[in-house]
Every structure is written in C-alpha cells, then in structure tokens.
Amino acid sequence: MPAEATWIKMKKRNQLPGNAGVPPASLPSATLEPRGWHFRGYLPHFDGGTIPQMVTFRLAGTLPSTVLDRWNQELSYLSETHKKTALRRRLEAYLDQETKDMPLRNPQLAAVVENALLYFVNARYHLHAWVVMPTHVHVLFTPIAGHAVSTIIHSWKSFTAHQAVKRFGCSAPFWSQDYFDRFIRNERHFTAALAYIEANPVKAGLCQRNADWRFGSAYARVANGFNWYEREI
Numbered sequence: 001m002p003a004e005a006t007w008i009k010m011k012k013r014n015q016l017p018g019n020a021g022v023p024p025a026s027l028p029s030a031t032l033e034p035r036g037w038h039f040r041g042y043l044p045h046f047d048g049g050t051i052p053q054m055v056t057f058r059l060a061g062t063l064p065s066t067v068l069d070r071w072n073q074e075l076s077y078l079s080e081t082h083k084k085t086a087l088r089r090r091l092e093a094y095l096d097q098e099t100k101d102m103p104l105r106n107p108q109l110a111a112v113v114e115n116a117l118l119y120f121v122n123a124r125y126h127l128h129a130w131v132v133m134p135t136h137v138h139v140l141f142t143p144i145a146g147h148a149v150s151t152i153i154h155s156w157k158s159f160t161a162h163q164a165v166k167r168f169g170c171s172a173p174f175w176s177q178d179y180f181d182r183f184i185r186n187e188r189h190f191t192a193a194l195a196y197i198e199a200n201p202v203k204a205g206l207c208q209r210n211a212d213w214r215f216g217s218a219y220a221r222v223a224n225g226f227n228w229y230e231r232e233i
Helices: 003-015 065-074 080-095 107-119 149-168 187-203 216-224
Strands: 036-040 043-045 053-058 125-132 136-143 179-185
Touching: 043 107, 053 080, 053 149, 065 080, 080 179, 107 125, 107 136, 125 187, 125 216, 136 149, 136 187, 187 216
Parallel strands: none
Antiparallel strands: 036 043, 053 136, 053 179, 125 136
C-alpha cells in the first residue's frame, strides 16, 4: 500500500493503520523485562522497556569496519556512555557524506522501509518521528510493554532486507548487523532528537526544508495535516 494511502486511512480513523502491505517479521508477545545496558557487536545498547528511544540503522557497507575500528581506538579513553555519543556523531556525519547510487534512493524501496515502520504503530510501539535517508534510517519511538527495542528493530530490518533482495535485486546482507540507539532522558532531549531526525535531509544537502523530504515524519505531518508528536514521557 502506498504511504499516501496509509496516511489517509490513518487520518480518517484518527490512528495509524494495521495494514501497510506485508507485515514485518512477528514480534514475541511474551512479557518483557527491560535489559538495561547490553552489547551487540561493536556497540553498547540500552533497552529500558517503555522508555522512548532514538535508533539509527544503516545499509551494509556504508561504514568500513576499519574506520569503526579506528574510531573505537581513538575514543577508547572515554567512558562507554561518552564513547557511544562520540561514535554516533561521527557515524551520522560519515553517512551523510555519501548518498549517491544508494539503494534507498529508489523511492519504491524507501516506501517499503517507511511502511514497515508504520505497520505496528500503536500495537507494538508508538512512533514519534522517522526519516528514511539514502544510507540509513532514523526512528524515534517508544516500545509498548512486552516488546523489546532490539526485537522491534530486527523485525524492521528482517522484513525490509527480504523485500530489498527479492523485489529490488539488492545484494545481501542489505543492512549492517549493528545499530545505534540512545534512550530519551527528558522532554528537552525528546524535542532535540525529533528535530534532528526531521532536519537530517536538509543537513545532508538533500532538500531545503524538512517537509520536502518525501520519506519522513515532517513530510507526513505537513502533507496530511496531523501531528506525530503524541507521546507519554
């Protein structure tokens, strides 16, 4: 289902839809105990249950392991929390440099990713902001009790990777195995994270206004006249 149809249906029902094409991989319904800090690959992750999270996941091959190894070595003197922040900033700047000839430049594939983010809204998470960039995806969301951050992200990546390879002929693996996440501390942090996500296309030189970028919450809000900012913190 095209994103426009998804938004129109949602606007009429005053809620996000339960159908945006084919669902991402199923998420477990078992009761979740927050995992706190844990490690996956290179990066520490924080799974705090129903705490809002900003997550970034990227295409495979967009950040050579040699570069990430060098950054980890250069930042080894920092605490894990400060190191993670520094790594995220370097990653975001790096990803915004190279955007040509990337699979997510294909609007049909970008729509598949966007619709995957919309699919389980208000069932497994509350979605506050998102943007599908040529090399990566930013999402600001709050998990609903019983659904782990890591499992939600795996669902998005698994479904969209399968579609990218099967329907669009992309190479596997489609996504990098790891991802960056940060939990939202307070209202000010929430507002800053949302603003960063929606301004990312402008910062990367892809458009002049936040709402000009077709695959993001800024466009959805302006084009369809409703607000994504509803949240509980």
